Amino acid sequence: MAYGDFVVMRDLDFAIQRGDIFIIMGGSGCGKSTLMRHMIGLKQPAAGKILIAGQSLWDTEGATREALLRRLGVMYQSGALWSSLTLAENIGLPLQQFTALPSKRIREIASYKLALVGLAGFEDHYPAEISGGMQKRAGVARAMALDPEVLFFDEPSAGLDPVSARRLDDLILELRESLGTTMVVITHELASLLRIGTNAIFLDVETRTQIAQGAPRTLAEHCHHPRVQAFLSRGTTGEAQ
Numbered sequence: 001m002a003y004g005d006f007v008v009m010r011d012l013d014f015a016i017q018r019g020d021i022f023i024i025m026g027g028s029g030c031g032k033s034t035l036m037r038h039m040i041g042l043k044q045p046a047a048g049k050i051l052i053a054g055q056s057l058w059d060t061e062g063a064t065r066e067a068l069l070r071r072l073g074v075m076y077q078s079g080a081l082w083s084s085l086t087l088a089e090n091i092g093l094p095l096q097q098f099t100a101l102p103s104k105r106i107r108e109i110a111s112y113k114l115a116l117v118g119l120a121g122f123e124d125h126y127p128a129e130i131s132g133g134m135q136k137r138a139g140v141a142r143a144m145a146l147d148p149e150v151l152f153f154d155e156p157s158a159g160l161d162p163v164s165a166r167r168l169d170d171l172i173l174e175l176r177e178s179l180g181t182t183m184v185v186i187t188h189e190l191a192s193l194l195r196i197g198t199n200a201i202f203l204d205v206e207t208r209t210q211i212a213q214g215a216p217r218t219l220a221e222h223c224h225h226p227r228v229q230a231f232l233s234r235g236t237t238g239e240a241q
C-alpha cells in the first residue's frame with residue numbers, strides 16, 4: 001500500500017474467514033485506515049491483490065465490481081448519518097439508490113434494520129435527537145441496509161462512554177451470531193478487541209509490515225514480539241493512540 005512513493009505497508013498476507021470478527025490492530029499512523037480503504041474498493045493496492053470470495057476486487061470492473069462491492073458494508077466513525085434526514089430516511093437512502101423497491105417496502109426494511117440494532121420506534125427521529133451511542137447503532141443499521149456479507153467498522157466506539165461502547169460490541173457479536181455477517185474492525189480499544197476479536201493482524205509501523213496474526217487473546221498470551229506485547233498489555237485507555 002502506498003501514497004505515491006511513500007510505502008505505507010508491504011508484504012501483507014492474510015485471510016478473513018466467513019463469520020470472523022477480524023481486528024486490524026497497530027499504533028497510530030501504521031496504515032489501518034489505509035488498509036480498510038483498499039479492502040472496500042476506495043484505493044488500489046500499489047502491488048498485490050485483494051480477493052473477495054475468490055474474485056480479485058481490483059481486476060474486475062463494471063457490473064462484476066459493483067456486485068462485489070455490494071457484498072460489503074461500511075460503518076464510519078461518525079456513523080455517517082445525514083442530519084437533515086430521519087433515521088428511516090437515512091437507512092432507506094442506500095435502498096433507494098441501489099434497488100428498485102417501492103417506498104413502502106423501503107420503509108419496512110428500514111424499520112426492521114432499526115429493530116435489529118435496538119432502535120425500534122425511532123424511525124422518525126433525526127440523528128440530533130438521539131444519543132451518540134444510538135447514532136452509532138443507527139450507523140450500523142444504515143451500513144446493513146443492503147444486507148452486506150462483510151461489515152467494516154473504523155473505530156466504532158470512538159467518542160462513546162464505556163457502557164455505550166460495550167453495547168456496540170454486544171451488537172457486533174449479536175449481528176454476527178444472528179445473521180452470520182463477517183466483521184472487520186479497526187480498533188485501539190483493548191478490552192473490546194480482546195472480547196470480540198476472533199482473528200487479527202498487527203501492522204507494525206517500524207518495519208512497515210504485519211508482524212503478528214491470530215486471535216487477539218491468543219496473541220496476548222503467546223506472541224512474544226515486544227511491540228505486539230506492549231500493544232496488548234497496556235491499560236484499557238491506550239498509549240498506542
Ligand SMILES: Nc1ncnc2c1ncn2[C@@H]1O[C@H](COP(=O)(O)OP(=O)(O)OP(=O)(O)O)[C@@H](O)[C@H]1O
Nearest residue numbers: 003006008026027028029030031032033034035241
Ligand atoms: N491521503 C494520503 N496521502 C498521503 N499520505 C497519507 C494519506 N492518508 C494517510 N497517509 C499516511 O499514511 C500512513 C497511514 O495512515 P492511516 O491513516 O492509514 O493510519 P492509521 O493506522 O489508520 O492511523 P490512526 O490510528 O492514527 O487513525 C500515515 O503515515 C499517514 O500520514
